[in-house]
Amino acid sequence: MDLSVIVQIVPTIAFFIASVLIYLTSQAIYRLHFSPLSSIPGPKLAALTYWYEFYYDGYQGGKYTFKIKEFHEKHGPIVRINPHHVHINDINFYDTIYAPGGAKHLRNKIRWLAIDLDAMFNTYDAALHRKRRAAVASPFSKQAIRALEPAIFEIINDSMGRLQKLANHVAPNLHAWGRMFPWVFKFIEKIPMSVLAVFDKRLLGADKFDKEIGAQIKEVLKTDEPHIGIKNVFHEMRDSKHLPTEDKCFSYYKSEAASFVAAGTETTASALTTLTYFVLANPDILHTLREELKTVMPINSTELPPTSTLENLPYLTGVIQEGIRLSFSVPGRLPRTAPDEELVYKGYRLPPGTVISQSSYLLHTDEKVFPEAFKFKPERWVNDTDFHIRRHFVAFSRGARGCIGINLAYAELYPAVAALFSRFELKLYKTSGRDVEFASDRFIGHKPEGSQGGYGHGADVLIDREHEAQSHEPLMRHTLAPELLALFKIVNNVLDLTPLPQLQIIHSRKY
Ligand code: HEM
Structure with missing residues (x-):
């Protein structure tokens, strides 16, 4: 490749990489320190990235549930298991989440679930x-x-x-x-x-x-x-x-x-x-x-x-x-x-x-x-x-x-x-x-x-x-x-x- 072309694209690539790094760093700082969930106990890596959950559920194959049990044993009844998801282990709070009276609380997408039929089960509205x-x-x-x-x-x-x-x-x-x-x-x-x-x-x-x-x-x-x-x-x-x-x-x-x-x-x-x-x-x-x-x-x-x-x-x-x-x-x-x-x-x-x-x-x-x-x-x-x-x-x-x-x-x-x-x-x-x-x-x-x-x-x-x-x-x-x-x-x-x-x-x- 012509040296002049390389000279021209290097700054663009550098700019791109720097932007991605700045974005990821600011996202990480936000998730760990400024997110409203930042005070919830749990492993920092789970709070930082979805890849943590994916490692256990995707790569290891359905193992995150066992890991979550360990989190609770270590951190208590409430833990943050990914940047946006909080897991609670307390029957006294079960109905508050699942049966609050009426359909006030919505089912969120079930991660890693392959089946996505347009049926009642998968209806989120x-x-x-x-x-x-x-x-x-x-x-x-x-x-x-x-x-x-x-x-x-x-x-x-x-x-x-x-x-x-x-x-x-x-x-x-x-x-x-x-x-x-x-x-x-x-x-x-x-x-x-x-x-x-x-x-x-x-x-x-x-x-x-x-x-x-x-x-x-x-x-x-x-x-x-x-x-x-x-x-x-x-x-x-x-x-x-x-x-x-x-x-x-x-x-x-x-x-x-x-x-x-x-x-x-x-x-x-x-x-x-x-x-x-x-x-x-x-x-x-x-x-x-x-x-x-x-x-x-x-x-x-x-x-x-x-x-x-x-x-x-x-x-x-x-x-x-x-x-x-x-x-x-x-x-x-x-x-x-x-x-x-x-x-x-x-x-x-x-x-x-x-x-x-x-x-x-x-x-x-x-x-x-x-x-x-x-x-x-x-x-x-x-x-x-x-x-x-x-x-x-x-x-x-x-x-x-x-x-x-x-x-x-x-x-x-x-x-x-x-x-x-x-x-x-x-x-x-x-x-x-x-x-x-x-x-x-x-x-x-x-x-x-x-x-x-x-x-x-x-x-x-x-x-x-x-x-x-x-x-x-x-x-x-x-x-x-x-x-x-x-x-x-x-x-x-x-x-x-x-x-x-x-x-x-x-x-x-x-x-
Ligand atoms: C031992 C047997 C069963 C167990 C443990 C079981 C468990 C569950 C659980 C945990 C849910 C999810 C509820 C939620 O998200 O809160 C569910 C939903 C559902 N189950 Fe069962 N189930 C059983 C048998 C059946 C049978 C026999 C049918 C008959 C067709 C059925 C049809 C459904 C349907 C259609 C939904 C979706 C309900 C909705 O989204 O409104 N299940 N089941």
Whole structure:
């Protein structure tokens, strides 16, 4: 290059570098010394740059939640975890953030979350969210879910029957590649599933789901007339007076269906597999559970008592609560902002717009509330007569953005657990506590790399018949949860679609 050109561009480059340095230095000084959050305790590096959070969550893979726990141990109940985000670990301040009355506090973008469907879950505008949620509130109400009980039982009985039948057959153990590369979904969303299925036969299930769901939606969209008879969620949305007209379309319904599948399967399934592991790993727990179940249902019977009866069983309730608590389905920060309000926590002023969160992982492993927190102890719920630990239980979050599927989750779990442990004698096979351990927070809690849960969603619980360890082929790769969602007619065949936790039954016999 001509020397005169170099002489000309050097000052420009120097100016550019100097400007960047001045900008970064002034930003650093501001963040550390002048930001309204500068007095909040926490590591200086976290206050200085987002790269700190990214290092743990992006580079190390979902590890920041564990680091945040360490920050709290060192700095107390309030810490600054990035330049604009304050994390609090105090149940007494939980409702102030999440359930302040109405939808005053907005959900902030969940960092590193790959899925960005235009559905209720990802709606950040409070007014729009209210309308979208109101449109589906009724089918998720306790009353509506109760009305589905016969259908839920039918599906559970069907699943148990298939479990029995499948016990002597061998099925392939599929590993969806989406497990390893969740971001791929961002791209594949744009490509028709039928095209993708040509390249990966494992996506044939997804293609089938895509077509079925598409056909259902088209059918619903054929007319504007209110639906008579049993409604599915699409009828509910179409007939809703709350849902904005522009949402009453094919693409929105499809996004919402995908969001329900994502939010409703992995979470419930993870609770079911986690509790299955712990119950089978602890013969005393299994024994106590069965003894209690015997009081309301004959062993070996396909008749299930009403869910309301099962809900009154204290030990079964304890088993389910511990399963949900220790599955760490949604373990991390659920960021909120208070756009028009200054919040004050223990004298620390958090100006309007500050991103604030708490994490269920921290609250659910607080030794003062849950002694021996990582142990599966159903009795802690039985003895919770003063509702002390129930008050600290936030697996479903709270408030206007709390889980809409909570009633469905319990309506699935109670009869499923009752049926599973009263009808089958099961034994763990090649499964240890590590396979259900929470190792990485990717919005959904993931299991350790190399475990049965894989470095991805959910956990596999391998179950074996007591004395027949010679043939250990996995026979079943799903939990009941996805099937139960079919009740809403939004999912017909998700079993081969999603990288779901696998309940692999080697063999089972009647108990
Ligand atoms: C054990 C099972 C489940 C757990 C632990 C769980 C947990 C959660 C949590 C923590 C949230 C976020 C709330 C927030 O940001 O404050 C959430 C939201 C949501 N859940 Fe669940 N969930 C479960 C089952 C289900 C089921 C069965 C469905 C049924 C489709 C479902 C559908 C949803 C939806 C649609 C949202 C978004 C709500 C909104 O943005 O208004 N969940 N869930």
